[in-house]
Amino acid sequence: MNGMTLSRTAIVRGFLVRGFLIVASVASLVVPGLAQEGHPLEGTWYGDFGTTGVRHDLTVLLDWSDGQITGVVHPGPNQVAIDSAVLEITPGVPAPEGQQSTTGTPPRFHVRFEVDAPDGNGGTDSFVFEGEIFNPVAGNRRIAGTWSCGGESGSFQMRRL
Numbered sequence: 349m350n351g352m353t354l355s356r357t358a359i360v361r362g363f364l365v366r367g368f369l370i371v372a373s374v375a376s377l378v379v380p381g382l383a384q385e386g387h388p389l390e391g392t393w394y395g396d397f398g399t400t401g402v403r404h405d406l407t408v409l410l411d412w413s414d415g416q417i418t419g420v421v422h423p424g425p426n427q428v429a430i431d432s433a434v435l436e437i438t439p440g441v442p443a444p445e446g447q448q449s450t451t452g453t454p455p456r457f458h459v460r461f462e463v464d465a466p467d468g469n470g471g472t473d474s475f476v477f478e479g480e481i482f483n484p485v486a487g488n489r490r491i492a493g494t495w496s497c498g499g500e501s502g503s504f505q506m507r508r509l
Contacts (some may be wrong), residue, residue: 459493
């Protein structure tokens with residue numbers, strides 16, 4: 349009889365250990381998905397800028413730390429540091445209770461960053477990029493807007509990788 353009791357205890361202990369391992373495994377998969385992704389600008393962005401006829405690749409690496417946005421354009425041996433970057437968030441207005449969410453006003457995420465890049469003649473060109481973040485909390489977020497440098501201007505667009 350005593351041998352049977354040990355056997356039941358071993359079985360119960362085995363079920364508890366297996367149950368714990370299953371719960372821990374599921375939690376390890378679910379918890380990172382619930383974690384906040386971070387600042388809306390943080391990450392690697394890729395796209396292009398230019399005028400109607402001529403487009404140029406644009407890769408921007410942005411970081412957010414201690415309330416400051418920093419980063420580089422075209423990371424690598426010829427990278428250029430971003431001189432200043434600002435994100436202005438205008439809160440949205442929720443839809444009135446009982447109405448469809450499309451009657452509300454979504455928040456607006458306006459971004460501006462400035463870069464002084466070498467011009468190839470020993471001087472610098474001062475670029476200003478200004479745009480909106482679309483889908484700021486989604487994985488497919490993108491920035492679209494305008495750029496200017498001296499007397500030139502055009503459009504730019506980037507998506508977060």
